[in-house]
Ligand code: SF4
């Protein structure tokens with residue numbers, strides 16, 4: 341039998357075992373998210389999907405739906421916290437959207453637009469991160485990596501290649517490549533890999549396919565990510 | 573409706589003047605704005621008034637000591653200070669030098685640069701000293717509003733200025749809220 345929770349005043353049905361974000365998606369309710377993508381295990385690391393469950397903060401991708409939950413999702417308070425988290429993701433990397441090949445197609449940027457973020461608020465760290473252009477088809481720009489871990493999962497479970505892992509601690513955490521030189525060029529990654537397709541930002545990119553759509557015609561140019569989530 | 577005209581200051585610091593071009597891109601809407609605002613200090617006009625302004629539209633980040641002195645002066649002079657464009661907001665393209673030291677940058681250009689015939693690092697006293705890195709405005713002064721974009725669309729300037737003139741809280745609609 342279906343059970344019910346309440347999200348922003350709306351009754352949402354769920355099946356036991358579903359997380360809040362899964363239940364919400366099935367009812368066409370958008371909860372902002374970056375490191376969670378449907379079809380992947382939730383690791384609850386980006387914190388963008390934080391909601392208030394009966395007054396307490398919880399990540400919607402890792403919290404199971406349960407009877408009696410009343411959830412704040414798109415309230416001013418919750419979205420204000422989310423915006424700060426996204427701002428931290430921006431200052432923690434080097435995000436130069438004006439020339440980034442992912443601009444207009446990027447989930448991080450689109451989430452910033454969704455949350456009406458207009459500036460970065462925090463002090464910029466301008467970290468020194470390395471760029472790997474050693475592979476013929478794919479490049480890795482760590483300046484833009486948000487350490488979501490999606491490529492790690494995709495490469496291991498869908499591509500069966502185990503090419504990536506997250507290494508280091510705190511602000512020194514970075515995406516590592518599984519080859520003796522640590523370079524992509526030595527791996528058998530291909531532009532068709534799910535690991536490349538799933539990257540929500542401009543960190544893992546296919547070579548020779550960049551700037552293929554004009555500004556104004558790209559995915560998020562006119563339509564917010566919250567509206568596109570449930571299209572098709 | 574004879575509200576006093578808003579006094580506006582504009583300036584380009586470590587920017588490319590592209591945001592100013594976008595400001596001009598309002599085309600005939602400037603005729604409408606002419607009744608609402610007056611440019612009192614700007615590279616677009618000849619006057620350089622030091623008197624108090626309502627709005628300062630600042631393009632570009634901070635790459636040298638002169639930029640910082642000017643910004644502090646603008647902050648004093650303006651009731652509302654607006655960071656205009658990607659460079660003012662996060663340093664933008666000039667901030668790409670933040671991964672190198674100033675010495676490395678100067679040497680790469682003036683000692684080892686292509687076609688350099690008399691290698692020397694410029695040191696004329698007239699030249700403003702470069703800052704250790706390129707800073708966004710908000711890391712030196714309080715910024716009241718930001719117009720993202722590279723450049724922000726002409727429409728975004730219009731939305732901001734007309735809201736401030738009418739005493740409304742400025743907001744950007746979705747298509748004017750772009751980072752590129
Ligand atoms: S990855 Fe996204 S947020 Fe980062 S620079 Fe590129 S478009 Fe901007």
Ligand code: SF4
Nearest residue numbers: 485486488489491539
């Ligand atoms: S490269 Fe992309 S998918 Fe992989 S961790 Fe970084 S942001 Fe996530």
